[in-house]
Amino acid sequence: MSLYDDAVRVLKEYEGPDGRQEELRGVYLDHLAAHPEGMYKPCTAGHVTGSALVVDPVGGRVLLTLHKKLGMWLQMGGHCEPGDTTLAGAAMREAVEESGIGSGLTLVAGGPVRLDRHPIPAPCNWHLDVQYAVLAPAGVEAEISDESLDLRWFPYAEVAAVADTSVVRLLEATRARLGA
Secondary structure: OOHHHHHHHHHHHOOOOOHHHHHHHHHHHHHHHHOOOOOOOOOOOOEEEEEEEEEEOOOOEEEEEEEOOOOOEEOEEEEOOOOOOOHHHHHHHHHHHHHOOOOOOEEOOOOOOEEEEEEOOOOOOEEEEEEEEEEOOOOOOOOOOOOEEEEEEEEHHHHHHHEOHHHHHHHHHHHHHHOO
16 A cells, blocks of 8 residues: 555544544545645645654643744654655654654554644645644653754643644644543
8 A cells, every 4th residue: 555545545534523624634635636646745736744743641741843944833743755654654753753752652543633734835835734643651851853943842731832723733632532
């Protein structure tokens, strides 16, 4: 199965918790039907990305990266690469690369937590982000990568003060999935 096939399967199985998420699921599937190359960065109509919110539920905290190009606190994530075979694998790869946590990360079961479509600068138009959640071992230390200006653990209650609404919604959806 190709990454494209996996993405279509994941999106068909995704059950959005509300009408907006269901609408986005349709947008993503329509995009992939019209753009078979839409999994990768060169697709100027937009492309699917994979991201993962790294959470330490025992410590009640979330790991965010200060994105080098955007200057915003975000979850780990980025572009799919030719070696990726699944969307979940791409999100996990990004989580490992950007967090510096080499072992112990566990993907939260149940598939993507949410979808987020956001505009990006030319020559591309859109990131169609498929957002997962990843559990970190309690008390684990993270190590900043070259892709970040900073990397920091934030208590759940502080996320809304530093991150945009997309990250806040991802945290809310993750906590609901975890029952935390």
